[in-house]
Amino acid sequence: MVAVAGWWGWRTLEWMWLKPKRMEKHLRSQGIKGNPYRIFFGDFKDSAAMTKQNQTNPIAISDDIIPRLLPFIQKTINTYGKKTFMWFGYMPRVHIMEPKLVKEVMSKNFVYLKPKSNPFGRMLVGGLGIYEHDQWAKHRKIVNPAFRMEKIKLMLPAFHVSCVEMINSWEKALKESKEVDVWPYLQNLSADVISRTAFGSSYKEGRKIFQLLTLQTGLVTQALSTLYIPGSRFLPTKRNMRMKKIVKELEHLLTNMINKRVEGLKNGETNNEDLLSILLESNFKQGEIKGMTIKEVIEECKLFYFAGQETTAVLLLWTMVLLAQHQEWQHRAREEVLRVFGNDGDPNFDGINRLKIVTMILNEVLRLYPPIIEMTRIIEEDMKLGESLHLQAGTSLSLPILLLHHDKEIWGEDAKEFKPERFAEGISNATKGHVSYFPFGWGPRVCIGQNFALLEAKMAVAMILQRFSFELSPSYAHAPYRIVTIKPQFGAPFILHRL
Numbered sequence: 001m002v003a004v005a006g007w008w009g010w011r012t013l014e015w016m017w018l019k020p021k022r023m024e025k026h027l028r029s030q031g032i033k034g035n036p037y038r039i040f041f042g043d044f045k046d047s048a049a050m051t052k053q054n055q056t057n058p059i060a061i062s063d064d065i066i067p068r069l070l071p072f073i074q075k076t077i078n079t080y081g082k083k084t085f086m087w088f089g090y091m092p093r094v095h096i097m098e099p100k101l102v103k104e105v106m107s108k109n110f111v112y113l114k115p116k117s118n119p120f121g122r123m124l125v126g127g128l129g130i131y132e133h134d135q136w137a138k139h140r141k142i143v144n145p146a147f148r149m150e151k152i153k154l155m156l157p158a159f160h161v162s163c164v165e166m167i168n169s170w171e172k173a174l175k176e177s178k179e180v181d182v183w184p185y186l187q188n189l190s191a192d193v194i195s196r197t198a199f200g201s202s203y204k205e206g207r208k209i210f211q212l213l214t215l216q217t218g219l220v221t222q223a224l225s226t227l228y229i230p231g232s233r234f235l236p237t238k239r240n241m242r243m244k245k246i247v248k249e250l251e252h253l254l255t256n257m258i259n260k261r262v263e264g265l266k267n268g269e270t271n272n273e274d275l276l277s278i279l280l281e282s283n284f285k286q287g288e289i290k291g292m293t294i295k296e297v298i299e300e301c302k303l304f305y306f307a308g309q310e311t312t313a314v315l316l317l318w319t320m321v322l323l324a325q326h327q328e329w330q331h332r333a334r335e336e337v338l339r340v341f342g343n344d345g346d347p348n349f350d351g352i353n354r355l356k357i358v359t360m361i362l363n364e365v366l367r368l369y370p371p372i373i374e375m376t377r378i379i380e381e382d383m384k385l386g387e388s389l390h391l392q393a394g395t396s397l398s399l400p401i402l403l404l405h406h407d408k409e410i411w412g413e414d415a416k417e418f419k420p421e422r423f424a425e426g427i428s429n430a431t432k433g434h435v436s437y438f439p440f441g442w443g444p445r446v447c448i449g450q451n452f453a454l455l456e457a458k459m460a461v462a463m464i465l466q467r468f469s470f471e472l473s474p475s476y477a478h479a480p481y482r483i484v485t486i487k488p489q490f491g492a493p494f495i496l497h498r499l
């Protein structure tokens, strides 16, 4: 008994103190700096408190957004320089601020892995988003065909219907007041687009799935806001029971929908128009053994919502905010849209591909307000990164997209300014070929929905510009804050003028 207690005591000491201290020494010996390790929580509590504090009041629209979004990393870098780490609990997290190193980390996705999320997180994000190694490679191969441009092109009519509905609802809202909070409408638009493109004719069930997932996101976010106690998800609390019920309902809805499609496929029906059909057809081609199970297909469908909805909604939101702030660019973009499509022509694929100014604007919005501001990775074996950095197994890495996108050493003194002209000759020209711009990630795990999101965004921006001119309402309070993506904390009231 004493021996067992002693062994546990030793293990705990090793885990909570000795190992972190060894890792700290190892990092410091290579000139990587950070705060001294504090038992168990590390910098976690300070970082959370600082973020909370910095998000109490709105800021001026011209203010730097980093202190609101990544204050602790910024403070660490300001204090110790660019080669730094912070303590994410008992784990050191090294900040990767050099484009060359970002490239290396993102290229070697079989060694730089995604940190394991806690079981509550896995209720929301599964599938491709969390798999590693062979399982990831297999799923990526099966899902890829659904996101090829020739398939996404076929989804354009679905994008269009959703945009028309949003525009109509703005027109209706304008009868009541000139001021419209566009944020809920944009969220609804991107949810609607996924429901239609993922599930086509089963659009109504798709909407129901989305509503359940939104509910689940709220419950999971609550559960994640406290420290996870192993096993706590099995306790029969009200929240746990509700979450389990939602999981069951989701599975039921998706299984029914998938089974119907699988039957159709077996009977030789082909319906190539929505993501689910393309995914099932691609899966079917692999045969029963190499393909995904129904449960796995369900996870991928849920991921489309989770990964594709908020990200695209916030891209549209910050585009509207920046175009309201920079009216000259709003005029230029509208001029281009009217030149290509006229006042009321429907945006088509070829025309959308000719929108040079709109593309430059979206690239610049994704630079200044990347929907995902940070990616993290972890290594399970000792690794050499770049020429000379030696990392020990268990070290985690932060790739702070937002900091690299705002770095004056990379982008010049005007790095924080909205200047779409940077992208006049395309992305590789603006970045001189470096991986200093990666709103969609980079390398083999680059966002699978990138083309989908950009096409949707271009269609929506074009249709908004055709119908309305807009400015920020005096009641708008600038307050980007982070819950997975960068959202407007107090909504986004705009003054819309019908053209």
Ligand code: HEM
Residues within 6 Å of the ligand: 128, 129, 130, 140, 303, 304, 305, 307, 308, 309, 311, 312, 315, 370, 371, 372, 375, 376, 438, 439, 440, 441, 442, 444, 445, 446, 447, 448, 449, 450, 452, 453
């Ligand atoms: C503006 C919109 C979007 C942005 C900024 C964005 C950003 C990202 C980023 C940064 C990653 C890489 C995460 C990492 O490696 O840790 C990613 C992965 C992913 N995204 Fe997106 N995304 C967007 C839209 C979409 C859409 C519309 C979909 C699907 C409908 C989607 C599906 C995915 C999936 C499935 C992955 C995981 C890929 C893998 O690990 O192989 N995303 N996204």
